Amino acid sequence: MNGTEHISCNTVWTRRCTEWRQALPGLLDAAGLPTALRGQERILIKPNLVEDLPPPITTPVGLVAALLAYLRENAPDVEIVIGEGCGSKEDDTWRAFAGQGYVDLARRFGVSLLDLNQERLVSVDNPHCSRWPQMYLPAVVFESFLLSVPVLKAHSLAGVTLTMKNMMGLAPPAHYQQGGHWKKAAFHHRIQEAIFDLNRYRAPDFTLLDATVGMSEAHLWGATCDPPPGLLAAGFDPVAVDAFGTGLLGRDWRKIGHIRLADGVLGTAAGAVVEVA
Numbered sequence: 641m642n643g644t645e646h647i648s649c650n651t652v653w654t655r656r657c658t659e660w661r662q663a664l665p666g667l668l669d670a671a672g673l674p675t676a677l678r679g680q681e682r683i684l685i686k687p688n689l690v691e692d693l694p695p696p697i698t699t700p701v702g703l704v705a706a707l708l709a710y711l712r713e714n715a716p717d718v719e720i721v722i723g724e725g726c727g728s729k730e731d732d733t734w735r736a737f738a739g740q741g742y743v744d745l746a747r748r749f750g751v752s753l754l755d756l757n758q759e760r761l762v763s764v765d766n767p768h769c770s771r772w773p774q775m776y777l778p779a780v781v782f783e784s785f786l787l788s789v790p791v792l793k794a795h796s797l798a799g800v801t802l803t804m805k806n807m808m809g810l811a812p813p814a815h816y817q818q819g820g821h822w823k824k825a826a827f828h829h830r831i832q833e834a835i836f837d838l839n840r841y842r843a844p845d846f847t848l849l850d851a852t853v854g855m856s857e858a859h860l861w862g863a864t865c866d867p868p869p870g871l872l873a874a875g876f877d878p879v880a881v882d883a884f885g886t887g888l889l890g891r892d893w894r895k896i897g898h899i900r901l902a903d904g905v906l907g908t909a910a911g912a913v914v915e916v917a
Contacts, residue, residue, distance in 0.1 A: 650908035652875045652884045655917045657852050660706035663872055664848075668710055670917035671874040673846060677715040677785065684723050684754075684784035686844070688791055688806050690860070691728040692739035696853040697860060699789050701741035703850055707789065708749045722746060723780065725756035725809040727824050729817070733757055754780065757813050757823065764841050771833035772841070776815045781842050788844035788878070792854035792869065792885050794862075797831050799896040800889060801859045802882040803847040804839045804906075811838065832897025836906075839878065839898075843906050847881045849873040851888055865889070874917075879907030884914060 653671040657663035668674070677683065685707065687699035704722065711720055722742060726733040733755040737743050746753045759778035767773055790806040798805055813823035820826065827834040851873055854865035869888050875881050879902045883893040893899045893909050903909040
């Protein structure tokens with residue numbers, strides 16, 4: 641699939657979760673993921689591994705293990721890779737992969753790990769984008785079914801970091817660090833427009849949101865959600881998923897700039913439908 645703008649099915653499917661492998665099949669079946677995978681050649685799983693820190697700051701390796709087991713059963717002939725581009729200047733994607741159990745996971749399932757910070761790039765342009773009229777992004781993300789697996793988190797600058805902001809891991813530091821403390825520091829200027837424009841080039845094709853615990857104050861520190869939502873959520877519409885996740889954090893999606901900008905362009909927030917799987 642490619643990164644062209646589209647309005648997709650606006651249903652967000654949810655399911656209570658106390659154990660990954662019990663909750664996941666029913667959720668992904670209800671969301672229709674197996675049908676979407678027919679004819680795909682490669683699935684790129686994009687977790688949130690912003691730093692080598694444990695969940696709920698990062699995507700739990702156990703959730704991705706359950707996802708891989710499901711994909712092996714429902715899309716046995718499709719190549720699967722796990723890709724991330726760590727954001728910390730002091731950290732390294734491979735250190736995050738190793739520290740959070742993804743190296744062992746990849747070995748166990750026979751899948752590849754990709755450091756998206758180091759992948760071959762392509763140049764794309766869109767004159768309608770005010771923040772990024774031109775971008776450099778990894779070629780592999782345009783050559784794969786992009787399956788985003790973010791975690792439910794507030795963010796000190798963007799308001800929330802869910803599936804659309806998870807796409808910042810695609811941005812190569814060679815073009816978007818620009819001397820800043822973070823490897824994607826250029827995004828901090830006009831961050832809402834920056835996230836929106838990035839997703840106009842490449843939004844996720846499907847999202848599996850870990851909302852079992854959640855970070856209620858910020859993405860790297862602070863309190864977890866109290867009580868924890870105890871949910872997984874999934875859907876094809878990244879705007880609908882992000883609007884739903886924003887609500888779980890007790891916030892109004894209309895006050896989150898990148899969701900408001902994307903509503904009606906990359907998906908639907910205002911008319912999102914929530915169903916229990």
